[in-house]
Amino acid sequence: MEKLLEVKNLSISFTQYVQGLNRHDLRVISDLTIDVNSSEIVAVLGSSGSGKSLLAHSILGILPYNAHVTGEIKYNGKTLNQELKEELRGKEICLIPQSVNFLDPLMKVSEQAIGECKDDDEHKEKKIRQREIFDKYGLDESVDDMYPFELSGGMARKVLLSTALVGNPNLLIADEPTPGLDAKSVEETIQDIINLKKEGKGVLLITHEINVALKTADKIAIFYSGYVIEINKAENFNSADTVLHPYTKALINALPVNGFKFTDGVQPLEETLGCPYWENCPDRFDKCENHKPDLVNHDGIMIRCFKYEEADNGA
Ligand SMILES: Nc1ncnc2c1ncn2[C@@H]1O[C@H](COP(=O)(O)OP(=O)(O)OP(=O)(O)O)[C@@H](O)[C@H]1O
Ligand SMILES: [Mg+2]
Structure with missing residues (x-):
């Protein structure tokens, strides 16, 4: 397996003008790191507004002009600048857009x-x-x-x-490809995505539907409020015990098969000082309110939570 797509520390913000001429930077993706290898399907799962489509659009080079982007995106080891994005778009890198517009x-x-x-x-x-x-x-x-x-x-x-x-395409970015499709077409889509993987291609599959992610993906990345908070093997998403982040556990417990155990709270729309899940987190520490955890590798699972940094530091 070769690294096909590498997104490193990507942040996207929009400049907005509120109440006349007051400039305000709205950060919508923060410090996002994610890779897709050849022969691999990586699903991105997150609630509405968590930044999934903007990630897709930044890879394709089709963000709105007022988006401010930092970080690095590489394709086949080469930095994807705007010129290369335009050259590869629709050929080596294809998008299934979320909107029919x-x-x-x-x-x-x-x-x-x-x-x-x-x-x-x-x-x-x-x-x-x-x-x-x-x-x-x-x-x-x-x-x-x-x-x-x-x-x-x-x-x-x-x-x-x-x-x-x-x-x-050699790399397919599929932004919610299945909603509104009949059951047969959903199966066809899933099969086509799996076939691309078998041919050695890479797929970044953005979806709300955890069942589609479970059926197709090798890895699942969880987005929350513009952050990747966990990247774990798809098979570990079958139980709340094998995922790490408290939000991922809550997400799995809320599934119909697990009895719809919902938790309160919504993701913050504005950049927070501490962990974006802090207010709703059952396992929070004092420092979570004012400090952001980094995305760290914990036994092969990428996780952004102080609980595991503490564990790794022997605390
Ligand atoms: N042009 C823009 N100017 C300002 N804010 C924007 C712009 N485009 C998107 N946003 C904001 O960025 C955030 C992420 O948007 P994005 O479309 O990536 O969400 P998403 O995760 O794809 O949601 P959904 O699941 O509904 O498709 C949202 O809060 C959205 O309002
Ligand atoms: Mg979207």
Whole structure:
């Protein structure tokens, strides 16, 4: 396995103007570190607003102009600067976007899926691939000539999915690829993602659906309030006893199979001085209020919690 994608200490903030000309920096991703190897599926799980799509957009180089980014993203050992991102986008690195608004309203969907081609031969080749993939997702030939406004929500999702696969990516970033799909298409999607892994490709799978993550992923990264708080092997997510972070434990206990044991509280929207989970954490220490734990390696599990730093220091 080779390192395909390396995201190191990524932070993203937006400059906002509140009450006239008062500048305010809103930090939405903080000190985020995550890797994807070849032949590996890494799922990113986190509640709404935790920064998952912004991570995807920063890898693809499609963040809004007012986003301020620090940290480093490497692909195949090379720093992904904006120029390289644009060169690889839609070819080696493909995105299944979360929003159907990514479809060009003025272009037939088959042409969007085929994308730019250097000559007629490449166009012919990609046309065959596009038809095969559309077919697999139940999009018949009449869909090829449709414009996005003619598609139902489910069809539009399938077009986005097919478009990323026609690109034959080496790294796929899938941002919520399954919501709104029928059960058969969800299974097809899962199978396609697993097939990419078998072919030696890497996949960053962003999802709300822990079941999809469990079925596909090798590793699962938990996002909370713009931080990665735990990266653990997928199989360890079958029980709250084998994950480490108190928030991850709460997440697993809240699943229907574990009896919907919900906890109170929401993730903070603003950057906090201490651990972002401090207020809701059943295991907090005094220092958690004013100090942030680092992401550390604890027996092969990446964890951001003082509980384990203390344990590792022999406390
Ligand atoms: N252009 C922007 N300007 C200011 N804030 C933004 C901008 N885009 C996103 N945000 C904020 O950044 C945070 C993370 O957004 P993001 O879209 O990455 O969340 P997400 O984890 O993908 O959520 P969801 O699960 O709902 O898709 C949110 O609080 C959002 O309001
Ligand atoms: Mg999102």
